[in-house]
Amino acid sequence: MPPHVTNAPATNANDPLERERTHLASSRAALRAMRADVEALDIKDVTANWVNAAVLQRQIDERITALADLAHAPLFFGRLDYLHAPGVERSEGAEGEQFYIGRRHVHDAVGDPMVIDWRAPVSQPFYRASKKEPMDVRMRRRFGYTGGDLTAYEDEDLTDTAAEAQASRLLQTEIERPRVGPMRDIVATIQPEQDEIVRAGIGGTVCVQGAPGTGKTAVGLHRVAYLLYAHRERLARTGTLVIGPNRSFLHYIEQVLPALGELNVAQATVDDLVAHVEVRGADGAAAARIKGDARMAEVLRRAVRAGVRMPVEPVVVVRGSRRWRVPAYEVEEIVRELLGRDIRYGAARDALPQRIAHAVLVRMEQAGEAPDDRVQDAVARNAAVKAAVKEIWPAVEPAKLVLRLLADAQFLAEHAAGLLSEEEQQEILWAKPARSVKAAKWSAADAVLIDEAMDLVARTQSLGHVVLDEAQDLSPMQYRAVGRRCTTGSATVLGDLAQGTTPWATASWPEALTHLGKPEAAVEELTQGFRVPRTVIAYASRLLPSIAPGLSEATSMRESPGDFSVREVAPDALDAAVVEACREALGREGSIGLIAADDRIPVLAEALEAAGLAHLAPGAETSAQSRLTLVPATLAKGLEYDYVVLDEPAAVVAGEPDGRTGLRRLYVALTRAVSGLTVVHAAPLPAELNQL
Numbered sequence: 001m002p003p004h005v006t007n008a009p010a011t012n013a014n015d016p017l018e019r020e021r022t023h024l025a026s027s028r029a030a031l032r033a034m035r036a037d038v039e040a041l042d043i044k045d046v047t048a049n050w051v052n053a054a055v056l057q058r059q060i061d062e063r064i065t066a067l068a069d070l071a072h073a074p075l076f077f078g079r080l081d082y083l084h085a086p087g088v089e090r091s092e093g094a095e096g097e098q099f100y101i102g103r104r105h106v107h108d109a110v111g112d113p114m115v116i117d118w119r120a121p122v123s124q125p126f127y128r129a130s131k132k133e134p135m136d137v138r139m140r141r142r143f144g145y146t147g148g149d150l151t152a153y154e155d156e157d158l159t160d161t162a163a164e165a166q167a168s169r170l171l172q173t174e175i176e177r178p179r180v181g182p183m184r185d186i187v188a189t190i191q192p193e194q195d196e197i198v199r200a201g202i203g204g205t206v207c208v209q210g211a212p213g214t215g216k217t218a219v220g221l222h223r224v225a226y227l228l229y230a231h232r233e234r235l236a237r238t239g240t241l242v243i244g245p246n247r248s249f250l251h252y253i254e255q256v257l258p259a260l261g262e263l264n265v266a267q268a269t270v271d272d273l274v275a276h277v278e279v280r281g282a283d284g285a286a287a288a289r290i291k292g293d294a295r296m297a298e299v300l301r302r303a304v305r306a307g308v309r310m311p312v313e314p315v316v317v318v319r320g321s322r323r324w325r326v327p328a329y330e331v332e333e334i335v336r337e338l339l340g341r342d343i344r345y346g347a348a349r350d351a352l353p354q355r356i357a358h359a360v361l362v363r364m365e366q367a368g369e370a371p372d373d374r375v376q377d378a379v380a381r382n383a384a385v386k387a388a389v390k391e392i393w394p395a396v397e398p399a400k401l402v403l404r405l406l407a408d409a410q411f412l413a414e415h416a417a418g419l420l421s422e423e424e425q426q427e428i429l430w431a432k433p434a435r436s437v438k439a440a441k442w443s444a445a446d447a448v449l450i451d452e453a454m455d456l457v458a459r460t461q462s463l464g465h466v467v468l469d470e471a472q473d474l475s476p477m478q479y480r481a482v483g484r485r486c487t488t489g490s491a492t493v494l495g496d497l498a499q500g501t502t503p504w505a506t507a508s509w510p511e512a513l514t515h516l517g518k519p520e521a522a523v524e525e526l527t528q529g530f531r532v533p534r535t536v537i538a539y540a541s542r543l544l545p546s547i548a549p550g551l552s553e554a555t556s557m558r559e560s561p562g563d564f565s566v567r568e569v570a571p572d573a574l575d576a577a578v579v580e581a582c583r584e585a586l587g588r589e590g591s592i593g594l595i596a597a598d599d600r601i602p603v604l605a606e607a608l609e610a611a612g613l614a615h616l617a618p619g620a621e622t623s624a625q626s627r628l629t630l631v632p633a634t635l636a637k638g639l640e641y642d643y644v645v646l647d648e649p650a651a652v653v654a655g656e657p658d659g660r661t662g663l664r665r666l667y668v669a670l671t672r673a674v675s676g677l678t679v680v681h682a683a684p685l686p687a688e689l690n691q692l
């Protein structure tokens with residue numbers, strides 16, 4: 001079907017903008033045709049049964065969704081004019097020297113590409129080429145859109161080395177665009193330093209340290225999209241997972257990958273990964289820190305294997321009229337050999353009856369019999385062998401084992417000897433020991449211990465790639481839990497040491513990566529900030545020497561210095577002043593976040609309601625109608641709002657168990673603003689904020 005142009009305005013064929021609009025219209029039509037082709041597929045004749053049909057239909061439905069023409073996401077955002085035609089294998093089969101770069105591949109009726117996927121090798125110079133290194137590109141064109149209409153373009157002649165490289169207006173406009181709704185993709189404006197991480201090979205793990213707003217989350221999500229493109233079959237088999245700090249954060253980012261056509265990426269929090277028991281309890285900071293310490297892995301390893309008993313009696317198997325006897329010392333040899341091997345407890349337990357049976361078979365052969373494999377299997381299933389295995393290598397139920405460690409001081413002392421001090425053991429023992437796995441008030445850290453024990457018994461299945469966001473907050477035991485989900489794959493670890501707000505927050509990336517099981521991973525740093533305006537980041541960075549000495553302040557890519565004010569009011573005027581600041585912010589474009597200490601939330605919710613200001617909870621989607629979100633400080637991480645009103649910094653600091661964590665929480669709250677920040681306070685500001 002030839003592409004047709006609808007509703008095209010009177011065209012002037014020589015006007016470059018008109019020509020580009022024509023290409024856009026034809027590409028849209030071609031995309032519609034691709035979708036229509038898939039919709040018209042009749043699967044009745046090709047599927048033998050309903051299971052196949054259901055699977056195929058699901059794939060087709062996904063393909064139809066992936067081919068949707070997203071009204072607000074332009075089909076292409078750039079064009080590259082090469083000096084020489086690159087090979088077709090680099091350009092999704094396209095020949096020629098000119099390529100339109102977009103969110104997905106679009107081809108015409110005869111299969112010739114009209115838009116090339118941003119992830120294709122031929123698209124790479126769009127992000128990386130410079131006058132210094134033009135990558136065989138003559139010209140890079142960026143397109144500007146208003147609504148869904150192509151309204152502008154901007155050219156960069158990469159061969160003209162005499163002219164100064166100019167900052168792109170379109171890029172700047174994109175960065176400064178007000179935020180409403182969930183996180184969006186950045187395919188049109190990925191920066192060279194970001195692109196290097198996005199396109200890093202699948203084989204290695206990458207760790208990214210970056211100040212607030214440097215695009216870590218964005219980069220992590222685009223990296224998944226890139227890897228899915230470059231290694232689609234492998235990852236379809238092994239799976240990909242994005243791990244974020246909490247539900248509201250996952251909700252905020254969940255539309256980025258679907259907008260890039262990727263619908264099959266799982267999302268979870270670390271707690272979701274280890275949800276083997278219902279978590280109804282909470283640990284104090286000291287206990288949580290010990291339970292999250294890597295030494296617990298060794299305590300568990302010892303405890304799991306502690307049940308293994310060396311045999312004291314021979315194993316005697318009766319078959320027909322004959323008795324076969326494997327002496328205790330020989331069974332012990334087998335057990336020692338299995339203990340010495342690097343295999344899971346459960347796998348060794350499965351192997352033991354076969355090994356004993358083998359010893360019986362050797363005796364049978366020595367006696368002149370000729371037993372085959374079936375005989376060995378039968379002997380392995382023999383009641384005497386089973387009984388011996390049960391005695392020597394008892395089955396371990398991971399939750400029960402952890403229960404015993406936390407409830408039985410003697411048992412803990414036995415396995416924690418030389419690892420945990422007596423005080424530490426005392427700290428993690430339950431004051432009121434639970435009787436059963438069901439009745440126990442498990443904490444989040446306990447669930448991680450159970451996960452570790454499960455992995456000691458049976459290997460956890462590994463995925464192809466895992467993205468771990470806000471990684472700085474994980475305990476060593478949580479890193480291990482994530483690490484065992486990518487033992488045979490790779491990971492992208494994203495975080496900011498200055499934003500660590502758990503008592504066990506990461507102090508060094510190499511150490512964290514060792515716990516993750518990827519000590520060889522490269523640590524990269526992102527420093528260009530895309531979110532926080534200059535004045536605001538400068539203010540927040542006053543905290544850096546106290547919360548993360550050695551980390552440098554982020555730069556701001558935003559041109560507008562940002563609105564920034566600090567208002568001091570009398571204590572009884574605080575709530576009203578906060579409401580007033582929200583009302584002012586609502587007078588501007590974009591989303592508004594009112595961030596406050598968690599225990600201030602009910603009071604502020606009431607004050608907003610009394611003033612007639614509707615508000616949302618974090619994670620709920622902001623829209624043009626409801627733009628104000630009331631955010632507890634502990635949920636602010638990773639989120640952003642055009643205007644932020646920050647209530648009472650001293651209360652945010654006081655909400656945390658220690659001063660440093662409090663200041664880090666404040667740093668997170670101060671760095672959520674895109675266009676402006678108003679701090680309203682009655683109590684004195686933390687001294688660290690007043691230091692210049």
Ligand SMILES: Nc1ncnc2c1ncn2[C@@H]1O[C@H](COP(=O)(O)OP(=O)(O)OP(=O)(O)O)[C@@H](O)[C@H]1O
Nearest residue numbers: 186189190191212213214215216217218530531638
């Ligand atoms: N290259 C880019 N072009 C346009 N916008 C960008 C770019 N990189 C990042 N951004 C935008 O900057 C904002 C901050 O990005 P992101 O949330 O990924 O940062 P972060 O480093 O994860 O921040 P935090 O440390 O606060 O979690 C987002 O709105 C993102 O879309």
